[in-house]
Amino acid sequence: MLPVLTRSSRLRPILISRHLATVAQASISSSKPEGSIADVFASLSDTNAEPFPARFADLKKKLWKDELLESWRQVLADLNQEVEIIAQKQQEAIPEVAYSDLEKGVSPEKIAEIKKAGSVIVRGGVSKAEALAWKQSVIEYTAANKPLVRGFPADDIQFFELYNSVAQSSARTHRSILRAQEFLLSLWHTSSPASLVSLKTPISYFDRLRIRNPDLNDEWAVRGLGPHIDGGSIEHWEDHNLRKCFKEILEGGSSWRLHDPYDATPRLDAKHDLYGAPNKCSIFRPWQGWTSMSTTGPGEGTLRLLPMLSLATSYMMLRPFFKPTRFISSADGKRAPSLEADDWVPDLEDPEFPGSRLGKTQEMNVDTHPHLQLARAMVSVPTVEPGDQVYWHCDCIHAVESQHKGKGDSSVLYIPAVPLTMYNARYLANQRNAFLHGYPSPDFPGGEGESRFTGRATPEDIKTLAGRRLLGLAPFETPADATEGARKVIEEANKILF
Ligand SMILES: [Fe+2]
Numbered sequence: 001m002l003p004v005l006t007r008s009s010r011l012r013p014i015l016i017s018r019h020l021a022t023v024a025q026a027s028i029s030s031s032k033p034e035g036s037i038a039d040v041f042a043s044l045s046d047t048n049a050e051p052f053p054a055r056f057a058d059l060k061k062k063l064w065k066d067e068l069l070e071s072w073r074q075v076l077a078d079l080n081q082e083v084e085i086i087a088q089k090q091q092e093a094i095p096e097v098a099y100s101d102l103e104k105g106v107s108p109e110k111i112a113e114i115k116k117a118g119s120v121i122v123r124g125g126v127s128k129a130e131a132l133a134w135k136q137s138v139i140e141y142t143a144a145n146k147p148l149v150r151g152f153p154a155d156d157i158q159f160f161e162l163y164n165s166v167a168q169s170s171a172r173t174h175r176s177i178l179r180a181q182e183f184l185l186s187l188w189h190t191s192s193p194a195s196l197v198s199l200k201t202p203i204s205y206f207d208r209l210r211i212r213n214p215d216l217n218d219e220w221a222v223r224g225l226g227p228h229i230d231g232g233s234i235e236h237w238e239d240h241n242l243r244k245c246f247k248e249i250l251e252g253g254s255s256w257r258l259h260d261p262y263d264a265t266p267r268l269d270a271k272h273d274l275y276g277a278p279n280k281c282s283i284f285r286p287w288q289g290w291t292s293m294s295t296t297g298p299g300e301g302t303l304r305l306l307p308m309l310s311l312a313t314s315y316m317m318l319r320p321f322f323k324p325t326r327f328i329s330s331a332d333g334k335r336a337p338s339l340e341a342d343d344w345v346p347d348l349e350d351p352e353f354p355g356s357r358l359g360k361t362q363e364m365n366v367d368t369h370p371h372l373q374l375a376r377a378m379v380s381v382p383t384v385e386p387g388d389q390v391y392w393h394c395d396c397i398h399a400v401e402s403q404h405k406g407k408g409d410s411s412v413l414y415i416p417a418v419p420l421t422m423y424n425a426r427y428l429a430n431q432r433n434a435f436l437h438g439y440p441s442p443d444f445p446g447g448e449g450e451s452r453f454t455g456r457a458t459p460e461d462i463k464t465l466a467g468r469r470l471l472g473l474a475p476f477e478t479p480a481d482a483t484e485g486a487r488k489v490i491e492e493a494n495k496i497l498f
């Protein structure tokens with residue numbers, strides 16, 4: 001029988017500092033309206049998108065350099081090859097690492113593979129029994145609070161607007177998940193020792209969970225989460241600081257090859273949310289991730305990834321500056337642009353940025369980003385077992401399979417890998433406050449959340465010091481080899497939080 005987690009039987013009082021207790025009485029900063037995951041996807045919500053204002057054509061003109069033509073040609077040539085390689089490899093294009101290797105040390109070859117793909121599967125570490133117990137606990141929690149539970153689709157919830165269940169708290173503070181996060185953050189670096197980030201200090205970012213049932217009809221085929229990147233759309237070009245993360249790509253010629261997606265320094269001041277959308281991740285989140293609570297394979301409603309990070313990012317950044325001049329009709333009568341570089345020319349007059357919408361996430365499809373050949377190059381995550389972890393870089397293009405044709409549920413807890421920064425420390429203070437009240441986390445749709453739920457998690461559920469640090473419930477320690485910036489940010493974070 002599975003161990004069942006219930007909060008009431010496991011409570012043991014722990015001391016919360018007086019300051020923390022005071023914080024718990026204050027109101028939280030999030031005043032976002034209620035909503036669901038549908039609000040952030042232009043293709044999921046029913047609003048008719050407004051065309052981009054003319055000023056966005058000016059933005060293109062401001063960023064344009066003639067040397068970008070050469071970059072475009074090079075990127076298209078490389079893409080052509082890489083798509084073939086991934087289409088051949090399929091699931092093997094997504095790197096995997098055994099949790100035991102994380103403990104022993106991952107080889108430089110494997111690290112290079114992970115960095116190139118921008119994604120990784122961590123096998124083992126969390127036992128199947130633990131992961132299945134988390135799912136059982138969630139099922140009991142939602143059953144006990146049924147009239148109050150929110151999510152998507154509203155009439156048959158499978159993406160749950162839950163942040164504060166005991167299962168989520170337990171998973172977020174699990175030693176093996178923390179160890180995986182430490183490894184993933186170690187793949188990043190700073191280009192200045194003064195940068196205010198501690199890549200050796202993971203913090204928890206509360207996200208939601210999914211328990212997806214096999215499709216009884218084609219509803220998901222209509223409303224699936226198509227290819228996209230998290231963290232802003234037009235902001236990639238419009239926000240001066242976010243644009244700096246991609247400055248080599250916009251320099252022209254071969255400079256795009258120097259793009260370093262693992263440099264944390266330019267990310268720290270980047271704004272991903274200029275238009276105040278609900279559901280957008282406002283923090284610096286280097287890796288999004290989930291931990292599986294089911295045995296789920298391709299075709300069973302799982303994650304799909306485009307495992308070529310820098311190349312896809314380079315294409316995405318260059319794409320708005322070009323338009324096709326030649327279209328080809330296929331046998332079924334459909335018209336599609338030629339993919340030949342010679343058939344594309346600069347276009348600085350059109351204010352549209354393909355796949356971007358103000359206040360929405362950046363989406364990609366065969367029309368907006370044809371050279372990615374998403375139908376061939378996106379691959380479904382191979383079969384995962386309960387407890388396996390999957391992570392993808394914040395710039396990695398991903399999707400959720402539109403259909404679930406399996407027999408069992410396809411279930412995950414969203415748990416990313418996030419380091420301590422100044423912004424993230426302030427966010428953590430607000431998140432902690434939301435946690436103490438049972439509200440949704442600050443980045444997410446608001447409302448009363450789980451504040452009236454019975455059996456939700458509390459600080460008393462967090463049993464380890466490492467776990468309490470992750471949630472901002474205990475002061476951070478400074479690692480011996482911390483950079484100047486890391487020392488400063490830990491010092492400041494402790495002042496903010498305690
Ligand atoms: Fe996403």
